[in-house]
Amino acid sequence: MNSTILLQSIGFGITTAAVIAIGAMGFTLQLGVTNLLNLSFGNIMTLGAFASLIVERWHLGLVPTILAAPLVGAVASVLLARTLLAVFARRQNGAFELLMVTLAAGLIIEYTLDALAHLQVFQFQFPSGATVHLGPFVFTVLSLALIGAAALVLAALLAALHLTRLGKALRALSVDPKLARACGVPMRRMINLTWIVSGALAGLAGLVYVTNSLTISAGAGLNFLVLVIAAAILGGAGSPVGAVLAALVIGVATEVVAAFGGSYYSQAAGLAILALVLVLRPSTGMWSGPTRDEVTV
């Protein structure tokens, strides 16, 4: 085994992890608070990426390009929650039934985008900047920026969750919504805020994903969502730190497998880890059963 290649691929893996982590943090935050496994999350990522692509084509500069994705993501996310999901949640709020609704919503978004995009795959180039040597690893300026962004998001989330009253309310909400409501937590506002933040992170994740893959098509989000969900489930619902750690494991695993000959299987490696955990995991905690079936969107 070639140790240079190994170290290099670990370096790539950390970058990939940063990309996954941004999406996984948004996903896990929203899963923790609303208890809804939102399968349209990947499509909101795609929406964000497309928004940035359009702004970039208008040549408005770097800042608007970067801001477009989270903005559109946040709007799309909260719109989805307040319209479609709210309508269905009023009728039946089983976690599984609403998951099916998000899947249908995702399908509609994906193929509408596909139709609007004339089924095309678009090039989306980002300057990756100079290479930087950090210890045994080699990074580009772009990948360092991605890692920095992920770290920043994690720090901001942790600070917001643990240092502010708002964060305390959110955490109470994710443990027991009924009790939280009884204690005077402003549910509606909290939940909308969650959708906005997680949507913004989804949009950002979509953009970040594109800087790595350099292409964007309507179906891109779903493939990426696979790794995001794997990280969120692996890390435990509602835990940003867990999501980041799981993203690290998955990111490094996919890149190491890709480096050592199995580029076809790099994504499958991420899934294999999840499968392994499913088979070997202890039968306790959030894994084990229907702890809380009702969803609050």
Add this chain to the structure above:
Amino acid sequence: MPTETSNLSATQMPSAPVLAASDICVRYGGVEAVAGASLTIPTPQVVGLIGPNGAGKSSLLAAIGGQSRAASGRVTFDGEDVTQLPPHQRARRGILRTFQTASVFDGLTVFENLLVAGLGDQGSRLRGALLRTPALHARERATAARAARVLEEFEISHIADHYGRELSGGQRRLVEIARCLMRSPKLLLLDEPMVGVAPHLVERIGEHCRAICERSVAILIVEHSMEVIGSICDRVVVMASGEVIDDGSFASVMKGESVREAYLA
């Protein structure tokens, strides 16, 4: 009450215990719900398990039924060590139970609920479903006839075709107990069977418990109502903080200091 015990005939006198649970410990995370509780139950006897909230009654039931694995201790049933067996294996040996929130299969009719229990694992094998042997047919017919009789005994024949999700709280309890009977239990564990049940049904469920016991079935019942415990139990076991603190007839337990202390603590 003493009169209840005395109406057992000589042939049904308590013999070797059908259940012996010794030094059972159950832990959830770091919390020790049951801390070295021991309990033996002979057949036929109705044993009441009482104690304040959090005393570990339901956890002890779960350790006997197999829903929770005991961290230490032994559960011996009918002379066999069942401590390591999963719940379905224990059910096949004759330990049947009801749950604190009544378990009824909502998407099955009441009659089907009984059939699931009555056919047992033998009657619900894939091989049987594919081959449809005459023996299986006969078994299915016999089970259906028996289910009809149990429904009549419980006076719920009129809801035989109702789906589980269409039942009232009291009906759910009755169906759950009737379902256990379809499996011919040797030991029946009832976890608060009277909660959420209309008063006239409470009395009926109590009568059913006595009647079931007459058929050489041991019953362990967790119940908060002392009235119910006093009217149907031959013996009462008191738990507090995960331990058994008293064991005896209803009258003697009520006279003892330990119960009062446990509830006041």
Add this chain to the structure above:
Amino acid sequence: MSFYLSTIAVYFCVDLLAAWALNMQFGWAGIPNFAFILTQAAGAYMYAVVALGPSGGLTAFQHYILGASLPFPLPLLVAAGAGGVVALALGLITLRPLRRDYQAAVFLLFAVIASDVVSADVGLFNGSNGLAAVPQPFSSLQTTLGLGGYQWLYAGFTAVICLGGLSLVRGLGGSGWQRALRAARDDEAGARALGVNPAVLRLQVFFIGGMLAGLSGGLLVGFISAWSPGAWEYSETFAILTGIILGGVSNNWGVFVGTFLVQIAFQELTALFLPQIGYPGLSDALVWVVIGVLWLLVIYFRPRGILPERRTRMSTLQPSTSPEMSDAD
């Protein structure tokens, strides 16, 4: 016209077989198997590679594993076996005490990743181009019967297998096995406390459903002679499920009606009779949009489907003749 009708007849039978199989897993057992299409794909691919003959020679334009030319009925059996084995492997990983929505997500992950891997790995089943020129069974009959006659022959054969599938589904339908499966779906702990072992039942229903799905995949590829990742995207499972829920979960005839409406009346007939709109491929994309909308409408307005599950009445299960049946338990 006759040509289209026979084609649609084959498609319908294949879709029905798949829908009944998925209904066993989703309706009876309550398992949200969003990776169902994998088992159909496994059957189709395995049928192809054991019918195509060795890789190279006439088929040098494509690469694939195995490569045998088994005589006709055998590839179908291989297809069924492959579907069953893939389903079993999938079940061993995913059928764990997991929240149902998490389980659904995990199935979806498997479907997406499998599609990625098969598309990328050219050596396995020729990657994203897929396999083509799969020999049709008894293709010499095409000269004697004509293409139209041959198509109707194949449709008849598929219909016979479909009827076989129906009788299997109906036979299992009223059995104690199926009842125990439904019981475990409604309340796992309650079923276990009655002596039912849900883990075994679920693996069994996965295996049987997988075999039927593999069989349907084999029948399909034997007819259309080609198979590629585009034919089994995750959304295909969603389309089958839409049919099941529209028609009626756990009702064989409901599944029949729903599958006809979604897969045939909507997907095939619109493609056939509506004029092509916009650029090529637009109407395909729009069909998926409409399926998504249809799905939402169905679960909002008619969650139990057009033909809801039929109540099994006591009188149909109980022998009226012998009230003094012996207590043989």
